Amino acid sequence: MNDHPTAPDTDNGALLSVRGVDVGYRTGRRTRVTAVHDVSFDLHPGQSMALVGESGCGKTTLGLGLLRLLPRTGVVPKGEILFRRKDGTRVDVRTLEKEKLRRFRWNEAAMVFQGAMNAFNPVLKIEEHFLDTFRAHERAGRRRPRKEIIERSAELLEMVRLDPVRVLGSFPHELSGGMRQRSLIALALALEPQLLILDEPTTALDILTQRSIVERLAELREELRFSMVFITHDLGLAAELADRVGTMYAGRLIETGTTRDIFYRSRHPYTSALINSVPPVVGDLHVPESLPGGPPSLNALPPGCSFAPRCAHALDSCTATRPVLEVLKHRDAGLSHTAACFRSTDAALHAEGVSR
Template identity: 60%
Template sequence: MPVLSVRDLRIGYRSGGRLVEAVRGVDFDLYPNEALALVGESGSGKSTLGLGLLRLLPRTGQITGGEVRYRAPGGDQVEATDYDVLSLEGTRLRRFRWSEAAMVFQGAMNAFNPVLRIGEQFADTMRAHAPEGRLGREDIRERAGDCLRSVRLEPGQVLGSYPHELSGGMRQRALIALAMVLEPRVLILDEPTTALDLLTQRAIVDMLQELRAERGFAMIFISHDLALASELADRVATMYAGRIIESGTADDLFREPRHPYTAGLIGAVPTVHGGALEPVSIPGAPPDLARLPAGCSFASRCSYAVDECRTTDPGLLMVTDRPAGETSHEAACLRWEAVRMPAMALQDEEAGK
């Protein structure tokens, strides 16, 4: 049973008196212990989707439709939960955030309040979710210390520090520790390594893998880096113009992309491993969400596009059907059978000569 089921989620931004949809009907299921990666360019709606799941949209943002169902199995003392996050209000919404689903943000440099010590920010988070709002100092220190040690930080040093006294990598680790302090079942990571150098990036990714194995939370990893995502995630979904346009296992998308956009993304990102691919950029720019063309929204940038593409939006088509419980490979492209990765196309050409 999925811990999070998203159905036809639509999110818009008010702009000049009209509503522009940035997320246009997204469906996915997130299972316990699973890592799902959402990949796309900036403007593809992936960050909006992440914020929307926690109902953290800016003032101009608005969820216009769909359902985000959160389920947690009951235990000896806890009742089973099953509700639509979009219907939560007030204290219930406040408590859903962070204790059920936590989020690690892009702007890691600035995620902590600069005028409060890290320890105080652990304490206020835990107090905000304590049943009576009361929690002993020792309890806080112990639980915060646990989480900090699991991200390889020294609690004695970090808890008494102000954010500016820590390095960028340390701050990001501290934020990840803070995200785990309430043991949420879902962790959303929005570009968690973007502002960090390569070595720190590597360390954080390894650490996230370990933490997930250790603590068993489900993870949504939002990134523009398909290579990084495919390394961390069991399942990868590519987003374009507010929709998921391809989804499958990390291997499916990374080795055999069936949507020209995914293939382009692989070409556009120089990989750390996997040899020296010549970076090929995707021609053109993402479409204006306020004036989307009929048919496939990628057609104008696509070298595979045929006339039919400009009139029909196919939706996700099955590429490789796998039995229940496993991830199938789907792509929203009429010509998925013809799609080849740029490098593969290059090899074909050479072979042809």
Template identity: 90%
Template sequence: MNDLPTAPDPSEGALLSVRGVDVGYRTGRRSHVTAVHDVSFDLHPGQSMALVGESGCGKTTLGLGLLRLLPRAGVVPKGEILFRRKDGTRVDVRTLEKERLRRFRWNEAAMVFQGAMNAFNPVLRIEDHFVDTFRAHEGGRRWPRKEIVERSAELLEMVRLDPSRVLRSFPHELSGGMRQRSLIALALALEPQLIILDEPTTALDLLTQRSIVERLAELREELRFSMIFITHDLGLAAELADRVGTMYAGRLIETGTTGDIFYRSRHPYTTALINSVPPVVGDLHVPESLPGGPPSLTSLPPGCSFAPRCSLAIADCTTGRPSLDVLTPRGEGLSHAAACLRATDAELHAEGVSRD
């Protein structure tokens, strides 16, 4: 905003630079509904970023769009998705043709999908899923089946599964936690630099969630991959992420380090999300529900999309859409930014909630 020092170029050395990306779904031959609007951010090597927000805010659509894994009706009509490959070259994922895109996936970036039972082919054993993955995305080498099985066993051991039990099993023969761990091992198969995880602990019991989260943190430290973690669980976001992005109505409305978001949030929607969850430590307080619901993507309100639900909205909020302005400039994509006309008002200084 006004008179702030100039921050270094955040894309310098970034693994992933997303610039002005829209993602939508076709509704007719010449029209589509935009589900993600004008998203920009940078992710550096080894960093972990959580995307949080209510259901329907565009988190999963953005994650799928980054790897062009959208369903047939999905489109990425605008923007740049710049990725720095292992050989140092930079590619725009939006422009990759089919064969190059197939080899890019799982070699450079992989995804762990929500709902492991739906992600696996029910008539293939886990071993066959590994064989198909290695051979479809082989990355310039031929993988003999014996070598694939040996490597798959190593990967399963990394996520603390017994290969002799898992490899010859069909997906339905495994528990939910075992399937989810197997998906994570499959994502790590070709040593990608980036892993996108879409609600990887949904529908799992708390002990299994804890085990998977702890192992993910250990693997990221050990293998040094970057991670985008899509979740509605703020506790998991605080534990796994170096930085957090809040999404609302398809837009990125606040980004910052975990400390920025949980202790110094500057967008009223982020603050409302934090206040809606009981604290794990510290003084107890009654969670505050957020009235109303997100707007329809086909009829967004003028100005700030959150204004109709915001107790701090002023007249200007309903006429002009605020941009994602930097509040605290930092290098390596760690700047704190918020898309709110009142982001610098004293009453928006949130105390935050500890998630230890």
């Protein structure tokens, strides 16, 4: 395999450029289910992007695929994952060989997994997790002494407002859910990555702990200047943490835009339905609108638009032809508003309240 830096024809300064990526799972010797279809987006230095959608829409699979952390049956058979490294060169993560991929992870990009208890080895103290991470992922030729690693680990834990003496000497089960989650964030930041991918980092935590973690994440991003891909079904967190939002449905990215575009001028009926299903925190009260039905099976996607069977505004063409992402509004630095809907520019439809 070739793992030399890749320089595409167009270089727009993005930290991460995802181009036409598919992610699938092998279910038999010759059978593969494609869970993510033809996803493309750019993430610039310092930006935060939220991926939202119902469970099973492909958000976590995409996040794992970006760092090639998929289970053994997972594959990324198509596309490019172009990443600008700290030295300024660009590399396609799909082509990195095993050893260089291991060095790439945590040095350049790291992931905070859903469910901190499952992410930690239950028979190792938190101190050992930090030691293992530094030794496994540091650049070749550099091996820090144990004392230096522990000192750095203590600094990281203090950054997420934890007592390092207590936490480093504890097993994961001896910490609360919020403490485990913050420890995992500190671990992800150990080697100062440029990109942090967070998969539902506040799931199963109480509202006060959620608030504490979200506020600290925002502060850390401002302080350390890392970029972030934030995977969530919580639209409130997406609105608070993200500069950009991407809506996923049935494995496809169907709308992207700035946070303001998505929450105030959404142009895909599915995005609007997600927003309208959440009670407002401010403004006039209204009864949340439920979204009937459920996402289609990945083994039997309907023809045309996958959302058409659930869409109250579907046209005949929606069931025959699949719409592609089209630019509705273009801004500098890759901040275009795009939507994959035949009615995305239908002023009458949006005036009726499909988008709030």
